[in-house]
Amino acid sequence: MSGNTCASDGCLLSPYDRSGLCILHSYDPEKDATSFNKALEDKIARGKTADTIDLKYVVFPVVFNWSSKDPRNTVTFQGAWFLEPANFDAVVFFKEVDFRDAIFFEGASFIKAQFLAKANSSGATFCGHACFPEANFADATFYGAGFSGTANFRKTKFSGAADFRRVDFGQGADFSQSTFHSSLRLRHAILPTRTPARLNFRDVTLMEPAKVLFDTVDFAQASFLRTDVSEVRLVDVKWPHEEESWVTDVFGKTTALYDYRVLLKKECNRDEPWFEGRKRSNVSGFNLVGDTYRQFRMNLEDHRRHIEAGDFHVGEMEMRRLNPETHLLYRGLLWLYGLAANYGESYVRPLIAWFALAALFGALYLLTGFKWFGEKQIAYTFGPGSLGDFLADWLRAWLSAIATPPLPGPDFKPLGFWTSFWRVWNAVFNAAFISLTLIALRRRFKR
Numbered sequence: 001m002s003g004n005t006c007a008s009d010g011c012l013l014s015p016y017d018r019s020g021l022c023i024l025h026s027y028d029p030e031k032d033a034t035s036f037n038k039a040l041e042d043k044i045a046r047g048k049t050a051d052t053i054d055l056k057y058v059v060f061p062v063v064f065n066w067s068s069k070d071p072r073n074t075v076t077f078q079g080a081w082f083l084e085p086a087n088f089d090a091v092v093f094f095k096e097v098d099f100r101d102a103i104f105f106e107g108a109s110f111i112k113a114q115f116l117a118k119a120n121s122s123g124a125t126f127c128g129h130a131c132f133p134e135a136n137f138a139d140a141t142f143y144g145a146g147f148s149g150t151a152n153f154r155k156t157k158f159s160g161a162a163d164f165r166r167v168d169f170g171q172g173a174d175f176s177q178s179t180f181h182s183s184l185r186l187r188h189a190i191l192p193t194r195t196p197a198r199l200n201f202r203d204v205t206l207m208e209p210a211k212v213l214f215d216t217v218d219f220a221q222a223s224f225l226r227t228d229v230s231e232v233r234l235v236d237v238k239w240p241h242e243e244e245s246w247v248t249d250v251f252g253k254t255t256a257l258y259d260y261r262v263l264l265k266k267e268c269n270r271d272e273p274w275f276e277g278r279k280r281s282n283v284s285g286f287n288l289v290g291d292t293y294r295q296f297r298m299n300l301e302d303h304r305r306h307i308e309a310g311d312f313h314v315g316e317m318e319m320r321r322l323n324p325e326t327h328l329l330y331r332g333l334l335w336l337y338g339l340a341a342n343y344g345e346s347y348v349r350p351l352i353a354w355f356a357l358a359a360l361f362g363a364l365y366l367l368t369g370f371k372w373f374g375e376k377q378i379a380y381t382f383g384p385g386s387l388g389d390f391l392a393d394w395l396r397a398w399l400s401a402i403a404t405p406p407l408p409g410p411d412f413k414p415l416g417f418w419t420s421f422w423r424v425w426n427a428v429f430n431a432a433f434i435s436l437t438l439i440a441l442r443r444r445f446k447r
């Protein structure tokens with residue numbers, strides 16, 4: 001503390017409080033608003049004749065309205081504290097603007113603001129709602145910024161790079177109808193994983209999708225309806241799945257995107273227009289969500305990530321099966337295909353079906369009669385004798401049912417019409433399930 005100038009670096013104003021800070025830099029929330037505004041006006045006026053309007057570490061005790069519109073100089077609010085709401089609506093920043101490490105304790109409003117040069121908000125903290133709808137950024141950096149309220153970027157235009165790495169969107173982020181002309185980096189970002197907050201990425205226009213990166217983010221509550229995501233880069237993205245366990249790992253799982261869960265009423269959100277009404281007749285919902293699944297599948301297939309792509313393939317087929325526009329016969333076939341092989345993604349299901357059905361056919365052979373390696377005739381009427389003999393015979397019948405022609409198997413001679421009848425159907429089902437197993441195995445392991 002030098003005595004006659006402010007303790008804040010480079011500030012020439014006289015000290016105002018005990019810590020030696022001037023009226024602008026004093027942290028006292030009760031400081032005199034009239035003298036503060038007077039000092040602020042002077043500071044801005046001086047900045048306009050210099051290169052930079054320097055409002056570094058200024059503590060704004062009252063609602064701040066950027067009155068001197070359209071600054072043609074560089075502006076810095078680095079480390080500034082806005083104790084009350086800050087309003088920058090429709091302001092045009094002709095030169096760079098710096099909000100690094102600034103703290104907005106209440107709302108921050110930048111509706112229709114124009115950032116014609118770089119806008120750097122790295123490390124800024126937005127405690128209230130942050131509103132940037134219809135703003136226009138030439139080059140936006142929000143690296144490490146934190147949003148405790150909602151982050152509203154609706155219809156926002158990003159003409160240059162948009163850097164959202166390490167951003168914490170605690171209450172969700174709304175990028176709907178925004179346009180990204182160049183790169184977007186959403187890396188190590190913290191997104192809400194609980195309902196109802198979410199990442200709203202609907203109706204977004206991506207002019208250079210290959211420059212759009214989602215890296216190390218959780219998409220539990222993310223929506224991409226009507227946004228073309230087939231070419232964006234996806235690195236270490238965490239996809240939501242329905243009840244993950246070893247059972248779903250073995251039997252096949254679906255990526256359960258947020259919109260899929262809302263559409264199928266597995267998650268309720270009254271903010272969603274399709275929450276009302278019956279799910280069965282929601283044709284556009286099935287089309288839209290199906291389209292999102294298809295694009296993510298294509299994206300993952302292009303990058304040879306076939307296992308993840310498979311989970312999206314299941315979701316895509318589910319949407320087609322449930323869609324009332326799909327022909328009833330085709331829906332029936334899809335249902336069977338989904339049940340038997342998880343739409344070609346599970347080899348465990350058809351394998352188990354093959355063996356289980358063979359046990360059933362085996363039981364039928366016991367009743368209709370057969371000859372095993374030319375041995376005695378095996379044919380049961382109700383009321384079997386010894387349990388051991390019965391089980392041994394059933395095992396013979398089961399083995400015969402697992403290996404129907406054209407597979408090599410035990411020497412099996414049907415006794416009479418009904419054994420042959422079931423034998424034919426046994427062979428048909430075996431062919432179907434063996435094919436499904438092979439198809440799924442190939443899908444999983446060929447690549």
Ligand SMILES: [Zn+2]
Nearest residue numbers: 006011022025
């Ligand atoms: Zn000062």
